[in-house]
Amino acid sequence: xxxxxxxxxxxxxxPNHKVLLDPTxxxxxxxxxxxxxEPYPLVIAGEHNIPRLLNLPGQGRLVLxxxxxxxxxxxxxxxxxxxxxxxxxxTPLQVTVLEWEGARGAPEETPAxxxxxxxxxxxxxxxxxxxxxxxxxxxxxxxxxxxxxxxxRENRCxxxxxxxxxxxxxxxxxxxx
Numbered sequence: 001x002x003x004x005x006x007x008x009x010x011x012x013x014x015p016n017h018k019v020l021l022d023p024t025x026x027x028x029x030x031x032x033x034x035x036x037x038e039p040y041p042l043v044i045a046g047e048h049n050i051p052r053l054l055n056l057p058g059q060g061r062l063v064l065x066x067x068x069x070x071x072x073x074x075x076x077x078x079x080x081x082x083x084x085x086x087x088x089x090x091t092p093l094q095v096t097v098l099e100w101e102g103a104r105g106a107p108e109e110t111p112a113x114x115x116x117x118x119x120x121x122x123x124x125x126x127x128x129x130x131x132x133x134x135x136x137x138x139x140x141x142x143x144x145x146x147x148x149x150x151x152x153r154e155n156r157c158x159x160x161x162x163x164x165x166x167x168x169x170x171x172x173x174x175x176x177x
Contacts, residue, residue, distance in 0.1 A: 002075050005034065005095050005119040007042060007065035008051030008140045015142055015152050019081060026074025031067045032101050035138075037094035037116055038062075043134040045127065048151040051140040054131060055091065055123040061138040067095060067119055078122070088122040095119050 009016040012030070020028040041060030042053050053063065070078065082088040095118075097111040111117050135146070142150040 001029075001069040001071055003031070003117060003119040004028075004068050004070050004075070004078065005036075005065050005093065005121045006068065007053055007063050007121070009142060009150065011066050011140070014140075015150060016081075019077070020068060020074070025077040027071040028068045028074050029070075030101065031069050032097055033099040034065060034067050034095040034097045034117065034119075036063045036065075036121075037096050040123070041132060041134075042137045042140060043131050044137070044140070044146055044148045044150075045131045045134055048153075048156060049148040050150070051137070052088075052127065052131070053121060053123040054127055055089065055125045056132070057093075059132075060136040062096075063137075064098075064139040065095075067097070067117065075120075082122040084122065086126065088124050090120050091123055092118055093121050093123075 006020075008014065010020060011017060019025055038057045039060045039062055040053050041056055042051060042063045044050070045052050054060070078084075079090060082090070084090050094116050097115050097117055100111060137144075137146070
């Protein structure tokens, strides 16, 4: 099992969380809550108001999120879902564990003595330069005070018209950078 840190629409209570619960995508088990050990810019950007973690460690804020243990099938599904490697790249990062509900037996499932875990995260190095100057968030909620309405991918695909395929990763008309 791999660990994945989610910070946006895949978190509980957010629009895409359902894909983590769907057993046809693989297995994902909630393990806890955490925050990035280093600051990163978490911004809401693009025509669909998508939360994006810019791969600029040391800039931005410490970002809150959730930690999941996922099997290979779910990891492959998430790669496709996140448009990896074009839209996002799956990279390792250190997460400080804030709350832990995971198994305590296997060493690979237990946070280190300093309370950190190495997890995969979907961040991006492919972004418009002006995104770095957007407001940085520490915790994403699609109904947050930011007032930027997230456009779910199912709406993006339908907007293309009947019988027209969505682009890679289901991102609809989102431009590649």
